[in-house]
Amino acid sequence: MRDVAERAGVSIATVSFVVNNTKRVAPATRERIEAAMAELGFRRNVVARALASRRTHILAVAYPALQHRLGSTAMGFITSAASAASEHDYHLVLWPVDNDGGELSELMREGLVDGIVLMEVLLHDPRVDTLLSARMPFAMIGRTADPTGLAFVDIDFEVTVEKGLDHLQGLGHREIVFVSERPPSEAFRAYGAKVRAEAAFRRSCAERGLEPVIVECAQNAAGGRELAHELIEARPRTTAIMIMNEHAAFGVVSGLARRGVRVPTDLSLLSISTSSDMGATSDPVLSIMRSPGKELGRLGVELVIAQLEGNEPPGSRLLPCELEPGESTAPAPPSPPSPMIMNTS
Amino acid sequence: MRDVAERAGVSIATVSFVVNNTKRVAPATRERIEAAMAELGFRRNVVARALASRRTHILAVAYPALQHRLGSTAMGFITSAASAASEHDYHLVLWPVDNDGGELSELMREGLVDGIVLMEVLLHDPRVDTLLSARMPFAMIGRTADPTGLAFVDIDFEVTVEKGLDHLQGLGHREIVFVSERPPSEAFRAYGAKVRAEAAFRRSCAERGLEPVIVECAQNAAGGRELAHELIEARPRTTAIMIMNEHAAFGVVSGLARRGVRVPTDLSLLSISTSSDMGATSDPVLSIMRSPGKELGRLGVELVIAQLEGNEPPGSRLLPCELEPGESTAPAPPSPPSPMIMNTS
Known part of the structure; x- marks a missing residue:
């Protein structure tokens, strides 16, 4: 500190005030002291603090x-x-x-x-x-x-999935598919978020007397488009999708559109564990469950x-996650025996 | 180090080997020493190194x-x-x-x-x-x-804009609009990236004998949709858009679609300074200039x-940025006097 004081032309006490931030020092003086400290490579707090406190x-x-x-x-x-x-x-x-x-x-x-x-x-x-x-x-x-x-x-995946199902069931949906991420590697098959959300969906469907259909797709728009096509073929009675795969959600919408399935008129889509920004990137704007x-x-x-x-x-x-209704969820299409409209445009 | 050695039941030399990583020590011994160090709150490298080297x-x-x-x-x-x-x-x-x-x-x-x-x-x-x-x-x-x-x-915004214009002009486009971000605050009006890209577009258009039209929109899909509507009204002869506003690009595509303007048949869209992932989120997949x-x-x-x-x-x-052609750029629609198709569907 003596070197700093000498170079800045001030007293050691003044340097100490600046270093320890214990007393107000005129801005010009503070600047001079700081310049001197910088020139001398003086490191103020961190190292000293680490030595003193082991923190x-x-x-x-x-x-x-x-x-x-x-x-x-x-x-x-x-x-x-x-x-x-x-x-x-x-x-x-x-x-x-x-x-x-x-x-x-x-x-x-x-x-x-x-x-x-x-x-x-x-x-x-x-x-x-x-x-x-x-x-x-x-x-x-x-x-x-x-x-x-x-x-x-x-x-809280339990509550999130419950609230999501409440929203969709409240709109009259009974044939609801849950879409999750295809793990990029085996290790991520045990990714807590995915496992818990799927389990919550299974349990909640059982309580509601719904069939718990869960499918996976890749974490990108192409994956979502592919899934949309598969779903139209394999499960044409589906009227709602709950998706926890935000990067694929856009692809689902556009894949459905390519096959003439309109969101939300023919099929509702609820994107969970995502952000408003991501939801707003789609057209229609997605109904989402916003991640905290x-x-x-x-x-x-x-x-x-x-x-x-x-x-x-x-x-x-x-x-x-909190529900933020957008434009992608709507009442289920009428009549139980109505399959998804498949009008390849 | 003496404390560590005592607690771990090894010599000080062995502790030193582990601390300084200078010699192989049996895994079990190393673990014992590390446990002892952890118990004693012993911090190995960083603080000592900082004191010694001022780094x-x-x-x-x-x-x-x-x-x-x-x-x-x-x-x-x-x-x-x-x-x-x-x-x-x-x-x-x-x-x-x-x-x-x-x-x-x-x-x-x-x-x-x-x-x-x-x-x-x-x-x-x-x-x-x-x-x-x-x-x-x-x-x-x-x-x-x-x-x-x-x-x-x-x-390199100069080269990026040049390459982008080469791509669009090579497809026969002459009425090209540049879309940049509306700054979120006055300070960001002087954001280097925005200023340089716009200047490059102006200069390059002048050299090519093109009219340098530059418009701004908000950094979100709603901003892009709004822009699409305005553009159809104000500049119906536009056949291509170069956009440096990745969060609005999706909105431009869907805003155009709502007005019956098809990408890329009626209008080409090139998204610059963005990522493949962002481009792939759109349908059609955007042609992009990929940011490094x-x-x-x-x-x-x-x-x-x-x-x-x-x-x-x-x-x-x-x-x-490197050009990655996607599905959103195509040859300009034929005939000079063809305005954008405005078929409000």
């Missing part, structure tokens, strides 16, 4: 970068997690790591981060064991098969910080 | 979080920047900061990062002055009005690291 005030978001296409929910999540961290005076680093825990383990050994937010959690996720055995504070966005005792925030992506990001970060600061943890939470 | 091996990506909707290019960019940093043994933190340089300045004072990658650069960007006066190594994704002497990677988002992310990080490591800097680079 770096850095959190990591760990996500499998290349294995799974990030949806609009995940992007909203990362952005709001970074903002939430920043409000609590933490930094957020991005760790694109594989799912097996190896890379995560290596990165943790560097001692850079105080805690970790885990994204794209599998039902049996090796990263969780890695984190537990390293005693690293963490929170999951999503959850393992049995998340008892772990900190997590996740979408931003809330998940904020809560995930706050769960980790609470552990670090020894505060009462906010508790793990499940948040449902 | 933290952390880079920040600074982007204005709430002011501008991030496109698919930006998302690809952040993901690949994180991967590139990780390959070079650096970490990437996300800094959602405002555009005026104030927050950036505060964050820099913490001494956390060695260098910064700046996104969403304005022509006169206060953040650049902040970085220069703090002598912080940085690279821009994008560039200011005069980027001489600064490290940057950016899209991933390359920009990688190069941006490498430009900063080269400065930090004192290597020969790779040099600032401009990369053009």
